[in-house]
Amino acid sequence: xxxxxxxxxxxxxxxxxxxxxxxxxxxxxxxxxxxxxxxxxxxxxxxxxxxxxxxxxxxxxxxxxxxxxxxxxxxxxxxxxxxxxxxxxxxxxxxxxxxxxxxxxxxxxxxxxxxxxxxxxxxxxxxxxxxxxxxxxxxxxxxxxxxxxxxxxxxxxxxxxxxxxxxxxxxxxxxxxxxxxxxxxxxxxxxxxxxxxxxxxxxxxxxxxxxxxxxxxxxxxxxxxxxxxxxxxxxxxxxxxxxxxxxxxxxxxxxxxxxxxxxxxxxxxxxxxxxxxxxxxxxxxxxxxxxxxxxxxxxxxxxxxxxxxxxxxxxxxxxxxxxxxxxxxxxxxxxxxxxxx
Amino acid sequence: xxxxxxxxxxxxxxxxxxxxxxxxxxxxxxxxxxxxxxxxxxxxxxxxxxxxxxxxxxxxxxxxxxxxxxxxxxxxxxxxxxxxxxxxxxxxxxxxxxxxxxxxxxxxxxxxxxxxxxxxxxxxxxxxxxxxxxxxxxxxxxxxxxxxxxxxxxxxxxxxxxxxxxxxxxxxxxxxxxxxxxxxxxxxxxxxxxxxxxxxxxxxxxxxxxxxxxxxxxxxxxxxxxxxxxxxxxxxxxxxxxxxxxxxxxxxxxxxxxxxxxxxxxxxxxxxxxxxxxxxxxxxxxxxxxxxxxxxxxxxxxxxxxxxxxxxxxxxxxxxxxxxxxxxxxxxxxxxxxxxxxxxxxxxxxxxxxxxxxxxxxxxxxxxxxxxxxxxxxxxxxxxxxxxxxxxxxxxxxxxxxxxxxxxxxxxxxxxxxxxxxxxxxxxxxxxxxxxxxxxxxxxxxxxxxxxxxxxxxxxxxxxxxxxxxxxxxxxxxxxxxxxxxxxxxxxxxxxxxxxxxxxxxxxxxxxxxxxxxxxxxxxxxxxxxxxxxxxxxxxxxxxxxxxxxxxxxxxxxxxxxxxxx
Numbered sequence: 001x002x003x004x005x006x007x008x009x010x011x012x013x014x015x016x017x018x019x020x021x022x023x024x025x026x027x028x029x030x031x032x033x034x035x036x037x038x039x040x041x042x043x044x045x046x047x048x049x050x051x052x053x054x055x056x057x058x059x060x061x062x063x064x065x066x067x068x069x070x071x072x073x074x075x076x077x078x079x080x081x082x083x084x085x086x087x088x089x090x091x092x093x094x095x096x097x098x099x100x101x102x103x104x105x106x107x108x109x110x111x112x113x114x115x116x117x118x119x120x121x122x123x124x125x126x127x128x129x130x131x132x133x134x135x136x137x138x139x140x141x142x143x144x145x146x147x148x149x150x151x152x153x154x155x156x157x158x159x160x161x162x163x164x165x166x167x168x169x170x171x172x173x174x175x176x177x178x179x180x181x182x183x184x185x186x187x188x189x190x191x192x193x194x195x196x197x198x199x200x201x202x203x204x205x206x207x208x209x210x211x212x213x214x215x216x217x218x219x220x221x222x223x224x225x226x227x228x229x230x231x232x233x234x235x236x237x238x239x240x241x242x243x244x245x246x247x248x249x250x251x252x253x254x255x256x257x258x259x260x261x262x263x264x265x266x267x268x269x270x271x272x273x274x275x276x277x278x279x280x281x282x283x284x285x286x287x288x289x290x291x292x293x294x295x296x297x298x299x300x301x302x303x304x305x306x307x308x309x310x311x312x313x314x315x316x317x318x319x320x321x322x323x324x325x326x327x328x329x330x331x332x333x334x335x336x337x338x339x340x341x
Numbered sequence: 342x343x344x345x346x347x348x349x350x351x352x353x354x355x356x357x358x359x360x361x362x363x364x365x366x367x368x369x370x371x372x373x374x375x376x377x378x379x380x381x382x383x384x385x386x387x388x389x390x391x392x393x394x395x396x397x398x399x400x401x402x403x404x405x406x407x408x409x410x411x412x413x414x415x416x417x418x419x420x421x422x423x424x425x426x427x428x429x430x431x432x433x434x435x436x437x438x439x440x441x442x443x444x445x446x447x448x449x450x451x452x453x454x455x456x457x458x459x460x461x462x463x464x465x466x467x468x469x470x471x472x473x474x475x476x477x478x479x480x481x482x483x484x485x486x487x488x489x490x491x492x493x494x495x496x497x498x499x500x501x502x503x504x505x506x507x508x509x510x511x512x513x514x515x516x517x518x519x520x521x522x523x524x525x526x527x528x529x530x531x532x533x534x535x536x537x538x539x540x541x542x543x544x545x546x547x548x549x550x551x552x553x554x555x556x557x558x559x560x561x562x563x564x565x566x567x568x569x570x571x572x573x574x575x576x577x578x579x580x581x582x583x584x585x586x587x588x589x590x591x592x593x594x595x596x597x598x599x600x601x602x603x604x605x606x607x608x609x610x611x612x613x614x615x616x617x618x619x620x621x622x623x624x625x626x627x628x629x630x631x632x633x634x635x636x637x638x639x640x641x642x643x644x645x646x647x648x649x650x651x652x653x654x655x656x657x658x659x660x661x662x663x664x665x666x667x668x669x670x671x672x673x674x675x676x677x678x679x680x681x682x683x684x685x686x687x688x689x690x691x692x693x694x695x696x697x698x699x700x701x702x703x704x705x706x707x708x709x710x711x712x713x714x715x716x717x718x719x720x721x722x723x724x725x726x727x728x729x730x731x732x733x734x735x736x737x738x739x740x741x742x743x744x745x746x747x748x749x750x751x752x753x754x755x756x757x758x759x760x761x762x763x764x765x766x767x768x769x770x771x772x773x774x775x776x777x778x779x780x781x782x783x784x785x786x787x788x789x790x791x792x793x794x795x796x797x798x799x800x801x802x803x804x805x806x807x808x809x810x811x812x813x814x815x816x817x818x819x820x821x822x823x824x825x826x827x828x829x830x831x832x833x834x835x836x837x838x839x840x841x842x843x844x845x846x847x848x849x850x851x852x853x854x855x856x857x858x859x860x861x862x863x864x865x866x867x868x869x870x871x872x873x874x875x876x877x878x879x880x881x882x883x884x885x886x887x888x889x890x891x892x893x894x895x896x897x898x899x900x901x902x903x904x905x906x907x
Binding site for chain 1: 391392393412413414416417418422423425429430431432433434438441442443445446455456457458462465466469505506508509
């Protein structure tokens with residue numbers, strides 16, 4: 001009961017937080033959840049099933065493009081567009097999962113990186129597909145409605161943010177459930193020893209494909225909100241480097257934990273913006289400094305090294321471990337006192 | 342009734358024939374043993390049956406159905422379960438979760454209903470955790486149910502693997518070296534356990550193990566593989582005395598007597614200070630402690646052989662000496678210097694060369710480059726011509742990449758490389774592995790070259806007879822410790838001791854009392870099972886009766902059943 005109340009309070013706080021800030025920050029908040037979905041997809045794929053993927057941003061991108069096109073071409077309700085986006089990402093996920101049936105580790109990483117590159121350079125940006133994808137400029141998406149409610153990028157940004165937040169909590173909850181359930185155990189069995197999993201009757205083909213499909217669908221769900229939030233579709237947010245950043249940040253935050261995805265999403269969207277906004281000035285009115293977006297990349301790299309040495313289970317994982325330890329220590333302390341008394 | 346029929350199965354890896362027309366029958370309710378020296382193809386046959394690899398030729402039938410096109414998970418559903426030699430538990434899950442995975446996998450559960458935690462999933466969840474608990478109790482693992490599998494000691498992990506296999510409700514259980522890494526009493530306990538498991542879970546078993554004491558005690562029938570072929574089959578007692586089998590394990594009994602000067606050398610060497618001295622050495626991998634309390638020494642210019650069954654800890658001892666793994670306990674001194682836990686390169690610079698199992702060569706380098714490399718690593722110009730003098734065959738092959746040479750020639754390269762580094766002691770691990778007997782003979786001749794150069798040799802060898810021919814002294818390993826030691830002649834004379842260390846006669850005597858001691862625990866597990874069906878007061882009465890009559894509870898139950906029948 002206390003837990004549910006705490007969760008509700010936390011949710012209300014998160015939902016109200018961006019109110020009153022300027023549009024830039026509100027956009028960051030919505031983007032944080034979208035990136036959070038991307039990271040969540042990696043928690044499922046890498047954290048649960050142990051498969052490597054460096055093309056999660058591509059899945060998000062496919063979701064965004066499919067949803068955006070659905071809306072711009074057919075002017076359907078945006079809910080339908082989202083469904084189509086998720087479906088498109090799911091399908092691509094199944095296709096990408098096929099090589100994963102035979103490949104492991106570094107080779108799989110390179111194959112998925114190749115897929116990310118192909119989509120970035122030759123699908124989203126290429127001139128040949130410009131009639132289809134709008135080329136490197138993309139196109140604008142305006143006046144979308146979700147279930148009859150206007151969710152426009154400029155004035156109704158917070159509504160979109162709220163929907164995103166609810167969905168994120170829902171998917172996160174499902175994933176926590178999945179972890180403890182039979183299918184989750186089969187996923188984890190594949191992560192720990194594929195050989196043993198196969199010999200106790202786990203259908204590797206089915207579960208690996210399912211993992212890739214589900215993971216892509218989660219990333220695509222986040223991505224399909226992008227046109228709504230940004231008011232346009234363009235290739236830049238879904239380029240190769242975003243995929244790499246997903247991988248780096250999810251490891252940084254703790255690849256096996258759902259809340260780490262939320263943490264990572266916020267980190268990924270707010271920190272660069274804060275840096276570019278407040279990154280110029282002077283220190284003690286003396287030394288002028290200029291911190292740009294590039295510093296974010298460097299910071300991620302350095303933090304990753306520090307984390308791998310100091311917090312091998314990721315920021316969230318380590319935090320959680322400490323809380324659990326402290327709690328059991330307190331419980332032990334309490335029971336000892338009772339015995340003495 | 343024949344449950345598993347293997348017919349004419351052949352498997353090749355590249356040029357190596359791992360299995361060559363193997364046929365095998367396993368009857369329902371039988372525990373079938375599969376033994377043979379290293380590289381005989383036992384694990385390969387296992388992998389064929391469980392579907393991890395596909396045989397090139399031949400067929401496998403299970404319950405009259407062909408397994409030709411069944412992927413591993415299909416076979417699991419048909420009722421073939423297996424354990425793994427190198428423990429393959431899911432370390433990040435608890436023991437109980439490890440058991441529920443196979444149950445769910447068989448139950449055809451739905452991922453989406455699982456994620457939503459629908460009533461159906463919740464019910465299935467409860468059912469499988471209930472069954473998991475029952476199996477864990479039966480195997481005396483109840484108190485480990487909530488522990489992460491990775492945190493358990495290896496001996497318990499082995500039992501959890503068996504429990505996990507049983508969770509699939511199998512009719513055939515494939516056990517791949519379940520006794521690896523266990524000591525004497527643990528092994529005999531395992532033997533009891535396997536027999537109890539067969540009775541309780543109605544499974545047949547195919548058992549591969551190097552520990553002959555276990556195989557001889559547990560199995561109803563034994564197949565012996567050698568070089569990928571069935572060498573012999575029969576009842577355990579017959580197999581133990583089969584000269585063919587003994588020869589396959591120990592090599593041919595050699596006729597020639599050791600040369601005289603050797604004996605005098607040994608006597609001369611006896612007064613010298615030991616070059617290598619190992620005291621109370623313990624080492625292992627992860628949670629597995631492989632060797633404990635190993636003491637041995639090598640004098641300068643002496644050839645010492647380490648013999649004993651596979652998994653007895655010979656290789657681990659060499660690795661701990663040369664610094665490839667960190668010893669957990671004990672001291673290693675070499676030439677008066679303490680080298681315990683030093684880095685391997687420092688140890689090799691002191692003049693201790695280690696030729697590991699698999700020879701440790703660089704397959705793409707040519708012979709000449711491999712030998713030249715010695716000058717780089719030792720910092721001293723080594724004369725390659727000298728190596729060619731000892732091994733004329735290598736001169737012809739000097740431009741060839743090492744990887745393309747035959748196994749025997751590769752071993753020559755490894756030996757030549759060791760000689761060029763001018764070590765004071767060479768440790769050779771399984772020099773003859775996978776080589777034909779004639780080649781092995783040549784290689785042992787070469788070891789005499791080492792002796793002539795005044796280089797001491799510590800030898801780990803499967804071909805016991807050949808090893809004892811060249812050796813001055815020998816240590817016999819068993820269960821991670823040294824069982825016997827003595828001069829090569831003494832050890833060789835005690836042929837029963839040697840063949841016992843490989844085929845299990847010697848260990849039997851040690852194992853017997855421990856087996857009795859463990860009998861009680863099995864009964865305890867039986868009572869747990871009984872308690873599921875029988876009211877508590879009845880169970881109590883049973884226990885009391887067993888107590889007063891001084892018999893096992895199982896025997897009392899059998900008596901009662903007889904009475905009921907009458």
